[in-house]
Amino acid sequence: MILLGWNPDRGDDPFGGYRRAVDEVTGAGLFRCRWILPPRQATAGTEVWLFSQGGRDRGVLGHGRVVLSPEPQPADRDGSPGIVEFDALRPRGDSIPQDLLTLRVPGIAWGVNRSSRRIPAPAGPALRTLWAETSSLDEADPLYPPPGTLPPGALAQARVNRYERDPSARRVCLAHHGTSCAVCGFSFEEAFGPPGRDFIHVHHVVPAAGLGPGYELDPIADLVPLCPNCHSMAHRRLPDPYSPAELRTLRSAAGFLPGTTLSPEQLTAQADAVRILRAH
Template structure:
C-alpha cells in the first residue's frame, strides 16, 4: 500500500484547532479533515498518511499523526473562487499532543535525512516502501496510548473530589498536562520537589500543573499554550498558590516559602507549637 508523509507547521496546526482534533481522536478514534495542496496530489483512497510537524528546530519537529486518505483528489473546495488548489479527504486515527511528537533524532534510523529535509512546511512526500514497517514500529512504541479518555491518573483524586484547590479546566486537561511536563520537566517550579525522586516509580504521573493566565483574563477566543501557560507545581505549592485570587505568582510563592520557616512565621509558630503539644499528649497517652 502506498504511503505519504504530509508536512505541516505549527501555524497550520493552530488554524486547525489541533488540540480539539487530538481530543476528538482520543474520544472517538478518528478526525476527518480536508487536506489542501498546491499541486495535484498523487494519492487515492486508502493511501496511508503520516503527519509530520516541521518546526524551526528539531525539538519543535517530528512525527505527530497517522491516518488514511479517504477520497481522490478534488478541486473547488477553497472559499477563494480563483483558487486552483487541490484537496483530498483525510481520516486521522492517531494524533500526539503538541510537544510529544516523535523527534527527528528518534526517526533518524527509519527516515533518511534527505527525506526529512524535503518535509519542510506544507509538503506531500511519498514514503519509500522500505521505511513503512520501521515507521509503524516507532508509531506503535511512541504513538498515542490506547488508554481510555476517562482514565484517572495514578495517585491523583478525581477532579471533583478536590474541593480545596480550585483548579481550572486547563489544569485538568491530560493532554495539556503531558505537553507541559514534557517541556518543563516534572519538578515543582516553586520548590523543586520531584515526586519521582521522592517516591520512585510510584511518584511518576503525580505532579500537577498550574495555569499561569488567571481565568478572569481569558476570553472566548483563548487557546491554551501548554508550554507558555502551564507550569509544573507540586500539590502543596499549588494549594498555596490558589489561596489568593488571582493566584500567587511563582516568584511570590518562592519569596513566601523562603521567608517562612517554622521559627519566624508568627502564625505558623502558634499553630506548630499547639500541634506539637497535641502530638506530645497523644504520644504520652493523654487526652486531647
C-alpha cells in the first residue's frame, strides 16, 4: 500500500484539473493519470491512498490502484512515471483530516511530506473505517462500499451500479417484474398509496466475474426490483451481492414463511406490470 503525497498549493497538477478528476470519478467511477511512483514498490494492483499536503485540506483525499508499474530506473531516486487509476476522490476540503489520521491510524508520520511512501497494510482497514465515518450522506450509500473493499477485478462496480440507475433499463425491468420487492414482496404503493407508486430500487444481479468486455445489459434477466431494505441487505456481501434467492432463503431461515406473504404481492406485481406496459 502506497501513500501518494500531493501538494495542490505548490501548483503541481497530475490530474489536469482536480475538480474535473473528481467529476469523472463521480460520473464514470474511475479516473486515470500518470504519477511518479517508486518502481520496486508500485507493482500493478498496488493499493494507493492520495494524501493532500495542502494547507486548507491536509489529509486523505482519495483512493485507487496502480495499473501500470513504472520502469525501474536506478539513477532516478524519485521514481518514474506509472499510471494510477483512482476509484474514489473527494472534493478539496473534504479530506480525512490529519489530526484524525494521527489519532486513529497510528504508526505513520502524517505530518511528514513525501512524494510517495509505503504504508503498512494494516492501515487499510483503519483508513476504510475513517473514510466511511467521514463520508457525506451520499457516499455512505451501501451501494458504494468504502474504497478498496472490492478486489481489483471488481473495479467495474461503480459502472454496474449505474445500470441500477439507468431509467430506460429500469422501465423495462419493472414492466416485466412489477414494482413489488422480489425478496419480501413489499409494495410502496400498497403501503403508502399514490405517492408510493412506481417507487422501488432495481438491483443488478450479475456478479463482477460475469462482466466481461462484451457484456451487454439484459434489463429483464439482469435487473430485479428490490425494496431499499432488501437492496441494502443484498449489498452486505462483497464483492458479489446476495442473490434474491439467497435473500429469500435467509428470510425464511430467520422465520419468515414464504408463500403466506408472497402470493398476494406476486399478484400485485403482475397487475403493476400490466399497468406499466400500458403506460409506455
